[in-house]
Amino acid sequence: MRLAVIPGDGIGPEVVAEALKVLGEVVPTAEITRYDLGAARWHATGELLPESVLGELRQHDAILLGAVGDPSVPSGILERGLLLRLRFELDHHVNLRPARLYPGVRSPIADPPDIDMVVVREGTEGLYAGNGGLLRKDTPHEIATEVSINTSFGVDRVVRDAFSRAQARPRKHLTLVHKTNVLTHAGSLWSRVVEEVSLLHPEVTVNYQHVDSATIHMVTDPGRFDVIVTDNLFGDILTDLAAAVTGGIGLAASGNLDVTRRNPSMFEPVHGSAPDIAGQGIADPTAAVLSVALMLDHLGEHESARRIEASVAFDLATRDHASPGATYAIGDRLAALVSSNTRTTA
Amino acid sequence: MRLAVIPGDGIGPEVVAEALKVLGEVVPTAEITRYDLGAARWHATGELLPESVLGELRQHDAILLGAVGDPSVPSGILERGLLLRLRFELDHHVNLRPARLYPGVRSPIADPPDIDMVVVREGTEGLYAGNGGLLRKDTPHEIATEVSINTSFGVDRVVRDAFSRAQARPRKHLTLVHKTNVLTHAGSLWSRVVEEVSLLHPEVTVNYQHVDSATIHMVTDPGRFDVIVTDNLFGDILTDLAAAVTGGIGLAASGNLDVTRRNPSMFEPVHGSAPDIAGQGIADPTAAVLSVALMLDHLGEHESARRIEASVAFDLATRDHASPGATYAIGDRLAALVSSNTRTTA
Ligand SMILES: CC(C)[C@H](C(=O)O)[C@@H](O)C(=O)O
Ligand SMILES: CC(C)[C@H](C(=O)O)[C@@H](O)C(=O)O
Numbered sequence: 086m087r088l089a090v091i092p093g094d095g096i097g098p099e100v101v102a103e104a105l106k107v108l109g110e111v112v113p114t115a116e117i118t119r120y121d122l123g124a125a126r127w128h129a130t131g132e133l134l135p136e137s138v139l140g141e142l143r144q145h146d147a148i149l150l151g152a153v154g155d156p157s158v159p160s161g162i163l164e165r166g167l168l169l170r171l172r173f174e175l176d177h178h179v180n181l182r183p184a185r186l187y188p189g190v191r192s193p194i195a196d197p198p199d200i201d202m203v204v205v206r207e208g209t210e211g212l213y214a215g216n217g218g219l220l221r222k223d224t225p226h227e228i229a230t231e232v233s234i235n236t237s238f239g240v241d242r243v244v245r246d247a248f249s250r251a252q253a254r255p256r257k258h259l260t261l262v263h264k265t266n267v268l269t270h271a272g273s274l275w276s277r278v279v280e281e282v283s284l285l286h287p288e289v290t291v292n293y294q295h296v297d298s299a300t301i302h303m304v305t306d307p308g309r310f311d312v313i314v315t316d317n318l319f320g321d322i323l324t325d326l327a328a329a330v331t332g333g334i335g336l337a338a339s340g341n342l343d344v345t346r347r348n349p350s351m352f353e354p355v356h357g358s359a360p361d362i363a364g365q366g367i368a369d370p371t372a373a374v375l376s377v378a379l380m381l382d383h384l385g386e387h388e389s390a391r392r393i394e395a396s397v398a399f400d401l402a403t404r405d406h407a408s409p410g411a412t413y414a415i416g417d418r419l420a421a422l423v424s425s426n427t428r429t430t431a
Numbered sequence: 432m433r434l435a436v437i438p439g440d441g442i443g444p445e446v447v448a449e450a451l452k453v454l455g456e457v458v459p460t461a462e463i464t465r466y467d468l469g470a471a472r473w474h475a476t477g478e479l480l481p482e483s484v485l486g487e488l489r490q491h492d493a494i495l496l497g498a499v500g501d502p503s504v505p506s507g508i509l510e511r512g513l514l515l516r517l518r519f520e521l522d523h524h525v526n527l528r529p530a531r532l533y534p535g536v537r538s539p540i541a542d543p544p545d546i547d548m549v550v551v552r553e554g555t556e557g558l559y560a561g562n563g564g565l566l567r568k569d570t571p572h573e574i575a576t577e578v579s580i581n582t583s584f585g586v587d588r589v590v591r592d593a594f595s596r597a598q599a600r601p602r603k604h605l606t607l608v609h610k611t612n613v614l615t616h617a618g619s620l621w622s623r624v625v626e627e628v629s630l631l632h633p634e635v636t637v638n639y640q641h642v643d644s645a646t647i648h649m650v651t652d653p654g655r656f657d658v659i660v661t662d663n664l665f666g667d668i669l670t671d672l673a674a675a676v677t678g679g680i681g682l683a684a685s686g687n688l689d690v691t692r693r694n695p696s697m698f699e700p701v702h703g704s705a706p707d708i709a710g711q712g713i714a715d716p717t718a719a720v721l722s723v724a725l726m727l728d729h730l731g732e733h734e735s736a737r738r739i740e741a742s743v744a745f746d747l748a749t750r751d752h753a754s755p756g757a758t759y760a761i762g763d764r765l766a767a768l769v770s771s772n773t774r775t776t777a
Binding site for chain 2: 154160161164165169192193194195212213217218219221223224225226227228229230231232233234235236237238264265266267268269270271272273274277296297298300301303304305318321322324325326328329330333334
């Protein structure tokens with residue numbers, strides 16, 4: 086397993102170190118190459134993602150990313166020039182974001198139900214395409230546009246992926262989230278594709294929700310969701326909200342998948358670089374560790390993925406949530422659990 | 432006071448009847464004209480908003496709308512052809528949506544703090560502009576676009592309004608919500624306008640949040656928000672979520688304002704036509720009643736607005752939330768409270 090690691094900024098390197106510690110327990114032979122991309126490199130050299138680095142990244146089986154972003158860098162530079170560039174160049178069309186309320190974890194909602202959903206967020210189109218511009222900047226006649234681009238090709242492949250995932254889950258339920266009553270063009274395409282693909286999955290029940298209404302259910306009735314398929318921006322919003330109701334982005338993992346496997350997929354915690362707590366060794370590495378589990382699943386190492394998940398579940402059920410321990414201590418605990426799990430099941 | 436009333440579809444007419452009952456207690460002389468727009472008219476005549484009706488609506492001081500929408504009408508027809516057409520034709524650039532957790536009301540979030548925010552949502556631009564289209568429909572090469580249009584003119588006027596409102600509130604705090612790290616063009620315009628207008632309001636503290644992160648705080652720390660200013664789509668999403676955490680869209684009022692007063696402003700509950708409960712007389716008219724209070728505020732009848740709000744607050748603090756009563760009964764209670772309030776303070 087050839088793994089490229091981009092520790093990134095802020096707490097990125099801190100959580101990545103623990104994620105690799107845990108990975109070491111299940112795949113001790115993983116070959117790891119680190120790439121220093123992010124705020125520091127941009128400040129030092131002006132580089133965001135040199136072509137040569139992109140070429141090297143392509144030679145790996147997967148990429149593990151910590152977090153990028155720093156207040157010293159103007160908003161959008163690292164996001165567009167590095168994170169989104171990776172997602173787009175490597176054709177990460179399925180942005181996979183499970184949200185599960187683990188036993189022992191406190192939800193901000195009162196009397197939470199069982200929550201176990203996965204959001205399949207489109208990753209290479211929509212408002213993230215970077216189309217748009219400014220006209221007559223800094224005049225009273227300025228116009229700023231942002232264009233959401235949705236293609237049959239792009240919507241079809243992510244919807245198919247979402248249906249396959251729904252098919253493989255016990256509840257076999259899929260919810261399309263969009264805003265078809267206002268975004269009538271894109272909404273029409275998304276609705277028609279979901280209808281077409283649903284014919285291939287007669288066992289999967291399908292419903293539709295407007296994005297505004299979906300946010301209501303996310304706090305009043307999140308147990309209703311199984312698989313959600315949605316566009317890039319709605320997926321961004323819904324997955325932060327889903328993470329919040331399942332205990333916070335400190336626990337939320339994600340995979341940016343090229344399901345064709347032509348390019349390496351990239352795994353990253355949903356949280357950002359959290360500059361406010363960086364360098365203190367107090368960041369929770371659980372989301373990064375769970376991202377490793379998603380990576381192992383993608384690479385076909387399902388048993389190792391289950392072991393990591395089980396270890397995280399055990400730790401969350403038993404940890405003192407008021408003081409879960411330092412970043413390294415949580416990593417040590419998880420590594421030990423995975424290691425004993427490994428010995429037991431080996 | 433010349434008031435145009437559009438009862439609309441589903442529970443629209445039911446809640447509007449109660450709202451008018453309450454209005455009758457404070458402005459018994461209001462001249463009311465009803466307009467039958469909505470699903471029934473569209474089915475019967477194909478009409479959505481005839482020019483002649485639009486012309487008549489313009490002759491009023493304000494418009495009260497129940498709700499439009501019915502499952503028998505394809506998604507988007509009534510929304511684009513009637514509701515959004517009214518908002519755009521009448522230049523309702525400030526979509527005002529307060530969200531307050533009233534004593535006695537149960538929030539779905541555990542241990543909710545004091546919540547008292549107002550979302551100032553832009554109402555005439557953004558992704559709601561209706562720009563975009565379908566190319567090569569029903570082919571494998573189909574492309575659907577949606578264009579978010581943001582103008583200096585449009586952003587400036589709504590940001591100014593939001594700052595004035597923040598200035599008039601005790602906490603004097605304003606949060607811009609956007610996604611500047613991805614929607615860099617529109618984000619740049621919104622950020623620059625907020626910065627410029629903030630110079631005119633040195634007492635107002637300003638911060639910025641990405642929309643995804645704002646949804647997290649909406650459930651983990653909603654007390655932090657005072658005035659939020661945001662674009663049309665983000666405002667749509669955030670106000671449903673804000674309504675959810677403050678007890679549900681059954682209580683959420685809104686005003687679509689032309690703050691220049693060139694056109695009548697329009698007031699409507701945030702909830703939809705709720706076809707599932709229509710005709711049963713069980714819809715909660717409180718949101719419609721609170722929308723009347725917003726209308727009275729806009730028309731300068733502040734004392735009457737306060738009376739209605741106080742009556743709603745009293746009713747919410749004392750009602751049996753498990754069985755709040757029939758639509759008409761809630762209306763009767765509120766009307767009686769307003770009437771006794773009127774007598775006491777008169
Ligand atoms: C940092 C930002 C560009 C990114 C996104 O919007 O996709 C983040 O919010 C996420 O969800 O991974
Ligand atoms: C019905 C729909 C067009 C509308 C909107 O998106 O503005 C509604 O959700 C609202 O918030 O008033």
